[in-house]
Amino acid sequence: MAEPVSIAVTGAAGQIGYALLFRIASGAMLGPDQPVELKLLEIPPAMDALQGVVMELDDCAFPLLVNAVATDQPEVAFEGVDLAMLVGSMPRGPGMERNDLLEANGKIFTVQGKALNDHASRQVKTLVVGNPANTNCLIAQNNAPDLDPNNFTAMTKLDHNRATAQLALKVACAVDDIQGLSIWGNHSSTMFPDLLNASVSGTPAMQAVDQAWYENEFIPAIQQRGAAIIAARGLSSAASAANAAVEHMREWVTGTSSVTSMGIYSSGAYGISEGLIFSYPVTTKDGAHTIVEGLTIDDFAHAKIKATEQELMDERDAVAHLL
Amino acid sequence: MAEPVSIAVTGAAGQIGYALLFRIASGAMLGPDQPVELKLLEIPPAMDALQGVVMELDDCAFPLLVNAVATDQPEVAFEGVDLAMLVGSMPRGPGMERNDLLEANGKIFTVQGKALNDHASRQVKTLVVGNPANTNCLIAQNNAPDLDPNNFTAMTKLDHNRATAQLALKVACAVDDIQGLSIWGNHSSTMFPDLLNASVSGTPAMQAVDQAWYENEFIPAIQQRGAAIIAARGLSSAASAANAAVEHMREWVTGTSSVTSMGIYSSGAYGISEGLIFSYPVTTKDGAHTIVEGLTIDDFAHAKIKATEQELMDERDAVAHLL
Numbered sequence: 001m002a003e004p005v006s007i008a009v010t011g012a013a014g015q016i017g018y019a020l021l022f023r024i025a026s027g028a029m030l031g032p033d034q035p036v037e038l039k040l041l042e043i044p045p046a047m048d049a050l051q052g053v054v055m056e057l058d059d060c061a062f063p064l065l066v067n068a069v070a071t072d073q074p075e076v077a078f079e080g081v082d083l084a085m086l087v088g089s090m091p092r093g094p095g096m097e098r099n100d101l102l103e104a105n106g107k108i109f110t111v112q113g114k115a116l117n118d119h120a121s122r123q124v125k126t127l128v129v130g131n132p133a134n135t136n137c138l139i140a141q142n143n144a145p146d147l148d149p150n151n152f153t154a155m156t157k158l159d160h161n162r163a164t165a166q167l168a169l170k171v172a173c174a175v176d177d178i179q180g181l182s183i184w185g186n187h188s189s190t191m192f193p194d195l196l197n198a199s200v201s202g203t204p205a206m207q208a209v210d211q212a213w214y215e216n217e218f219i220p221a222i223q224q225r226g227a228a229i230i231a232a233r234g235l236s237s238a239a240s241a242a243n244a245a246v247e248h249m250r251e252w253v254t255g256t257s258s259v260t261s262m263g264i265y266s267s268g269a270y271g272i273s274e275g276l277i278f279s280y281p282v283t284t285k286d287g288a289h290t291i292v293e294g295l296t297i298d299d300f301a302h303a304k305i306k307a308t309e310q311e312l313m314d315e316r317d318a319v320a321h322l323l
Numbered sequence: 324m325a326e327p328v329s330i331a332v333t334g335a336a337g338q339i340g341y342a343l344l345f346r347i348a349s350g351a352m353l354g355p356d357q358p359v360e361l362k363l364l365e366i367p368p369a370m371d372a373l374q375g376v377v378m379e380l381d382d383c384a385f386p387l388l389v390n391a392v393a394t395d396q397p398e399v400a401f402e403g404v405d406l407a408m409l410v411g412s413m414p415r416g417p418g419m420e421r422n423d424l425l426e427a428n429g430k431i432f433t434v435q436g437k438a439l440n441d442h443a444s445r446q447v448k449t450l451v452v453g454n455p456a457n458t459n460c461l462i463a464q465n466n467a468p469d470l471d472p473n474n475f476t477a478m479t480k481l482d483h484n485r486a487t488a489q490l491a492l493k494v495a496c497a498v499d500d501i502q503g504l505s506i507w508g509n510h511s512s513t514m515f516p517d518l519l520n521a522s523v524s525g526t527p528a529m530q531a532v533d534q535a536w537y538e539n540e541f542i543p544a545i546q547q548r549g550a551a552i553i554a555a556r557g558l559s560s561a562a563s564a565a566n567a568a569v570e571h572m573r574e575w576v577t578g579t580s581s582v583t584s585m586g587i588y589s590s591g592a593y594g595i596s597e598g599l600i601f602s603y604p605v606t607t608k609d610g611a612h613t614i615v616e617g618l619t620i621d622d623f624a625h626a627k628i629k630a631t632e633q634e635l636m637d638e639r640d641a642v643a644h645l646l
Contacts, residue, residue: 018342018561018562019341019342019345019562021562022342022346022562022563022565022566023345023346023349023351026346026351026566028346028349028351048555048556048557049555049556049557051555052552052554052555052556052557052558053556053562055551055552055555055556056552056556056560056561056562056563057563058485058488058489058492059481059484059485059488059548059552059560059563060484060488060562060563060566060567061484061485061487061488061491061498062498063497063498063499158382161382161383161384162381162382162384164384165381165382165383165384166381168384169381174386175384175385175386176386225382228378229375229378229379229382231375232371232372232374232375232378233371233372233375233376233378233379234371234372234375235375237379237382238341238379239341239342239344239345239376239379239383240345240379240380240382240383242345243345243349243383244383
């Protein structure tokens with residue numbers, strides 16, 4: 001049997017963590033022949049609940065799960081890990097000021113970035129799920145100067161999947177018929193879901209829908225989907241976020257033939273400010289992600305991409321003291 | 324692509340349902356080449372939450388999920404279904420009398436049994452997860468006289484997995500090294516986890532542990548595991564129960580080479596009262612379950628099996644008016 005892959009998950013006793021761990025341990029992320037070790041991080045008040053989650057993992061008798069460690073120490077959770085899934089964060093709550101939000105997350109992600117820098121595998125692949133995901137990832141990456149910035153990513157796969165599903169619903173096709181769709185920018189209400197480079201069964205997607213629907217219905221629906229889920233469930237997206245995290249990591253590790261979306265370190269491609277964590281259309285192979293080149297960016301798309309870039313630059317300015 | 328398998332899940336917006344649906348839709352239950360249709364049943368007050376769950380299923384863009392229907396009508400949920408996973412039930416709450424519990428569940432499972440009888444596929448495979456699972460299954464089966472009683476089962480796979488994991492922990496082996504272990508009787512604190520017929524890497528399990536540990540630590544730990552999870556998490560088992568349900572159905576549909584545990588309709592094997600829904604050691608092949616024959620039942624095991632049988636007979640007497 002293969003050597004186990006060591007995987008850290010933070011916020012492991014939270015709703016997304018709970019939806020995520022059992023899928024990882026069952027083999028859904030890395031396949032049915034890949035043993036895994038889970039290193040689960042929580043804050044001290046959640047350690048009892050986390051112990052209960054570990055008991056439930058035991059109760060599944062997963063053949064692939066060789067070990068599950070529960071800890072409130074980042075340096076323990078990240079020791080030697082191959083994959084780090086940073087799910088826990090302080091989301092914006094009612095009445096919370098922007099500075100409170102940034103300070104709370106700054107504390108979490110500076111500490112975790114340093115712990116990754118000092119303790120993780122030198123090839124650790126890091127995915128930030130906890131919001132604000134792009135800027136949390138930026139903070140972690142900047143606090144891990146010894147690691148390759150290309151190994152820090154933020155999740156826009158949930159937005160990617162939402163956009164795919166809504167387009168499939170609109171044009172009454174199977175999700176697999178859609179290719180080339182992607183998400184640009186920030187995982188926030190400024191994200192730009194790009195149908196201009198998408199196809200449906202080989203035909204350009206924009207031939208199947210009209211511009212007014214795209215601009216006035218589709219884009220706002222994707223941007224506001226998280227709020228719509230909360231309104232219906234009374235809880236934020238958990239299982240769908242966990243599913244996207246599984247797919248993000250699976251595609252990153254095992255490769256994919258079709259275009260997906262990842263928030264990655266910008267080296268300036270498509271004119272984006274260098275060093276931002278920016279979602280691009282990417283493909284993956286042999287554990288590396290590559291930006292899709294030569295895409296059509298019309299004036300409409302350019303304005304949308306610049307707007308989400310500006311938001312990320314503003315966020316970066318606000319956390320400059322943590323970088 | 325294969326024809327979709329139509330799967331009803333009741334209690335679909337509850338904790339177990341939420342942990343279950345995404346695993347089914349991702350292919351974890353029936354494999355990566357089998358499309359599925361989900362027919363999700365909830366009670367009217369939970370329909371908004373269920374709509375949110377369906378939105379999250381959409382947001383996963385699962386290629387295998389061809390449709391997800393949300394309804395509060397059993398006859399809609401069960402129309403033509405191939406598999407029925409009855410997760411929703413009224414568990415015993417604080418201060419709830421036995422008769423209240425039986426009446427509440429009697430109402431649910433008589434209605435659902437009749438709806439399965441009148442609307443489901445003639446080969447529908449039914450799994451009852453909602454507690455008290457064996458007697459809820461008994462009620463449903465008795466209200467579906469046109470269906471094969473062998474197609475009604477209650478879940479003891481969670482107990483089976485818990486016992487496997489705890490034995491593996493005790494003897495420091497991999498879970499796959501354990502064979503022949505099983506659960507007899509009721510999914511309740513009287514269940515009998517059988518190590519007498521189990522082996523560890525080919526050696527009898529009882530050579531690796533002593534009788535005092537087996538009787539005084541192992542059996543009570545498995546019988547009381549659900550309460551231990553609640554004490555740690557503050558919530559009852561959900562993801563581990565969902566995982567067991569996935570495995571129960573997968574093994575039933577696709578077959579397994581090793582012994583597992585299922586609550587099935589008793590035709591009198593091992594002297595158990597005919598017609599009870601009783602957990603036995605079984606193997607599965609071609610969509611059918613077969614009780615393992617010729618097992619060693621010593622005096623200790625016989626007494627334990629008779630005690631759990633007696634509990635199920637008492638439960639049957641209490642719901643006799645519903646059968």
